[in-house]
Amino acid sequence: MRKTHRIVSPAHFAFAGLCLLSGTGSPASAAAPFEDTIAQRTLACTGCHGPQGRAAPDGYYPRLAGKPSGYLYNQLLNFRDGRRHYALMTQLIEPLSDAYLFEIARYFSALEVPYPAPLPAVAPPDVLRHGQRLVMQGDPARQVPACAQCHGQAMTGALPNVPGLLGLPRDYLNAQLGAWKAGQRRAHAPDCMQAVVARLSLEDINAAASWVAAQPLPADTHPAASPPALAPGAAQIRCGSAPLPTMGSDTGTAETKVQK
Amino acid sequence: MKKFGRFALGFFVFGMAAAALVWFLNVRDETMATATAVNLADANLIARGAYLARAGNCMACHTARGGQSYAGGLGIATPFGTVFSSNLTPDASTGLGGWSLADFWRAMHNGRSKSGRLLYPAFPYTSYTRVTREDSDALFAYLRSLPAAAEANRPHELRFPYRSQAALALWRTLYFSPGVYEPDPARNAEWNRGAYLVTGLGHCSACHSARDALGGTRAGKALDLAGGLIPMQNWYAPSLTFPGEAGVADWRTDEIVSLLKNGVTPRASVTGPMAEVVLRSTQYLTLGDLGAMAAYLKALPAAPSAVAPVNAAATGALGSVGFNLAQAAKLYEQHCAQCHGADGRGVANAYPALAGNRAVTMPSFENLVQIVLNGGYAPATAGNPRPFGMPPFVLVLSDGDVASVVSYIRGAWGNQAGAVTPLQVGRVRAGQAR
Numbered sequence: 001m002r003k004t005h006r007i008v009s010p011a012h013f014a015f016a017g018l019c020l021l022s023g024t025g026s027p028a029s030a031a032a033p034f035e036d037t038i039a040q041r042t043l044a045c046t047g048c049h050g051p052q053g054r055a056a057p058d059g060y061y062p063r064l065a066g067k068p069s070g071y072l073y074n075q076l077l078n079f080r081d082g083r084r085h086y087a088l089m090t091q092l093i094e095p096l097s098d099a100y101l102f103e104i105a106r107y108f109s110a111l112e113v114p115y116p117a118p119l120p121a122v123a124p125p126d127v128l129r130h131g132q133r134l135v136m137q138g139d140p141a142r143q144v145p146a147c148a149q150c151h152g153q154a155m156t157g158a159l160p161n162v163p164g165l166l167g168l169p170r171d172y173l174n175a176q177l178g179a180w181k182a183g184q185r186r187a188h189a190p191d192c193m194q195a196v197v198a199r200l201s202l203e204d205i206n207a208a209a210s211w212v213a214a215q216p217l218p219a220d221t222h223p224a225a226s227p228p229a230l231a232p233g234a235a236q237i238r239c240g241s242a243p244l245p246t247m248g249s250d251t252g253t254a255e256t257k258v259q260k
Numbered sequence: 261m262k263k264f265g266r267f268a269l270g271f272f273v274f275g276m277a278a279a280a281l282v283w284f285l286n287v288r289d290e291t292m293a294t295a296t297a298v299n300l301a302d303a304n305l306i307a308r309g310a311y312l313a314r315a316g317n318c319m320a321c322h323t324a325r326g327g328q329s330y331a332g333g334l335g336i337a338t339p340f341g342t343v344f345s346s347n348l349t350p351d352a353s354t355g356l357g358g359w360s361l362a363d364f365w366r367a368m369h370n371g372r373s374k375s376g377r378l379l380y381p382a383f384p385y386t387s388y389t390r391v392t393r394e395d396s397d398a399l400f401a402y403l404r405s406l407p408a409a410a411e412a413n414r415p416h417e418l419r420f421p422y423r424s425q426a427a428l429a430l431w432r433t434l435y436f437s438p439g440v441y442e443p444d445p446a447r448n449a450e451w452n453r454g455a456y457l458v459t460g461l462g463h464c465s466a467c468h469s470a471r472d473a474l475g476g477t478r479a480g481k482a483l484d485l486a487g488g489l490i491p492m493q494n495w496y497a498p499s500l501t502f503p504g505e506a507g508v509a510d511w512r513t514d515e516i517v518s519l520l521k522n523g524v525t526p527r528a529s530v531t532g533p534m535a536e537v538v539l540r541s542t543q544y545l546t547l548g549d550l551g552a553m554a555a556y557l558k559a560l561p562a563a564p565s566a567v568a569p570v571n572a573a574a575t576g577a578l579g580s581v582g583f584n585l586a587q588a589a590k591l592y593e594q595h596c597a598q599c600h601g602a603d604g605r606g607v608a609n610a611y612p613a614l615a616g617n618r619a620v621t622m623p624s625f626e627n628l629v630q631i632v633l634n635g636g637y638a639p640a641t642a643g644n645p646r647p648f649g650m651p652p653f654v655l656v657l658s659d660g661d662v663a664s665v666v667s668y669i670r671g672a673w674g675n676q677a678g679a680v681t682p683l684q685v686g687r688v689r690a691g692q693a694r
Binding site for chain 1: 324325326535536539599607610634635636637638639640645646647648649650651652653654655656
């Protein structure tokens with residue numbers, strides 16, 4: 001899966017951003033002095049995902065900052081172990097240990113970076129109404145749960161593993177839901193998102209993504225401390241995830257190819 | 261008519277004799293494939309086998325991405341098609357559950373399966389044949405101790421004629437000769453241990469030797485370790501004998517050990533396919549064994565690279581691609597200098613120096629282009645658990661930009677390597693489309 005465009009690149013913007021932040025003319029002298037920090041160690045990530053993981057403007061490289069650490073860690077493992085597919089990402093993180101990947105996940109998770117304002121919706125009003133209904137109420141007739149049931153009424157996600165849905169471009173949301181539907185994106189069993197997306201049509205996906213992408217951020221953008229309470233009549237959904245590595249142990253590279 | 265009959269008979273006899281010879285050469289040295297008295301449940305034996313499996317890096321190929329360890333199924337692309345690794349877990353119907361010690365030994369030593377089928381040399385039995393029977397038995401004991409996985413082996417996807425057993429039999433007569441490692445009495449025990457590991461289980465020559473059109477390492481020099489382009493990967497495994505590539509004759513032993521143990525030293529770090537080798541194999545070896553490998557590698561006779569230097573063509577290539585020094589220097593300043601320094605000296609223990617770095621100046625340019633395009637991390641080892649990383653530039657820089665900046669660093673700060681053209685960059689870029 002290679003992107004076709006190369007002219008306007010995320011890293012161009014990222015680099016421009018770095019130069020602006022440091023506020024000097026010559027790029028060489030603009031470079032931040034070397035510091036032995038986790039930020040320095042993850043410059044390989046922010047090249048595409050934007051400074052501090054604030055997302056690339058093209059919509060392909062999503063925001064990392066502030067997402068739940070368990071979610072980010074699981075995505076790193078999903079790329080490494082073939083449940084998500086992007087060769088550039090996979091080969092970059094392949095030689096890293098579980099413990100280090102978790103440290104990287106926790107680093108980006110803890111970053112407080114302001115969100116950009118959402119782009120105004122371009123979809124017709126009836127599409128947006130359909131999207132809003134799916135996201136907030138679901139479709140009980142088709143056993144489609146509301147997105148908000150797990151991702152929260154504020155859609156800012158919940159610790160430790162449920163990501164927020166806001167601050168993501170429509171293209172990215174569409175691509176992810178589409179990948180789930182096509183079996184190109186998977187998670188640990190039980191893969192709850194796969195089960196939900198299987199019941200959605202492409203029109204449903206586009207409607208939900210169009211509406212979510214246009215929603216403004218609430219005052220508190222942090223993920224909820226725990227999963228939202230189950231609404232009366234709603235069925236409990238079980239979602240699989242990787243066990244977190246025990247911190248302070250060794251590097252955990254021993255059997256990194258297996259996540260059972 | 262009589263004359264034709266005689267000719268036909270002669271031809272038939274010759275054909276039969278040739279076939280008999282090929283058959284004989286394929287089954288020679290199988291006399292040791294008999295039962296030995298070994299207690300497969302012996303914990304010490306299993307532990308030794310686990311260590312040896314690390315030394316051979318068996319898991320890397322015999323585990324599919326995200327799959328159960330040693331259950332096979334990983335596709336290994338070759339110029340002749342894709343070979344799929346087999347299930348080594350003790351599952352009775354799909355793994356090695358029905359195999360005996362002798363069956364396993366024959367696979368390791370002679371490259372033949374339990375059924376007698378000839379195995380494809382993507383399984384590096386051309387090296388493993390040097391492994392002793394005792395070590396083979398220990399490996400088998402370890403594999404038998406693994407949890408069984410019911411994963412049926414996937415048939416290879418090879419083109420004709422490479423998929424035929426007859427072609428493989430012929431290949432083996434050209435490139436394979438079974439034989440356990442014979443210690444060299446003129447060398448000490450350490451050197452011999454190193455030679456045993458490097459040329460046997462370590463199967464270093466699988467990458468570090470050039471392959472000919474039939475995928476064999478050069479006849480008569482099967483273990484020359486003089487470097488080679490890894491088929492299908494566009495990574496160059498540098499020469500271990502040439503001081504201008506990865507020869508270590510003038511390195512201190514502890515530096516070599518550190519590179520294999522930690523993945524980094526002040527002089528060099530590993531990346532690409534070698535990062536996986538350090539990650540999954542060499543970091544787990546004892547300092548004694550790594551020291552032995554270092555002793556063997558240090559003592560390799562110096563030999564020139566398999567790749568001809570391109571210095572002579574440099575100026576012409578630079579001119580013909582419109583190489584612009586000022587523009588290249590600007591690209592370097594913009595994209596590289598933040599970490600590698602305006603002077604190309606890098607940052608100690610974080611970002612490698614580019615000035616005087618053999619990975620930059622060696623004749624082969626593929627690795628350098630790979631690193632610029634795809635970025636990368638050194639392996640996270642126990643000795644270097646939190647490596648620094650380089651971002652990918654594949655989406656940022658055009659082939660012309662990459663050629664400029666790579667040519668620039670190959671010629672700056674006293675480096676004197678040849679230029680790289682946009683076409684060469686494009687070939688590396690195209691080779692990795694997936």
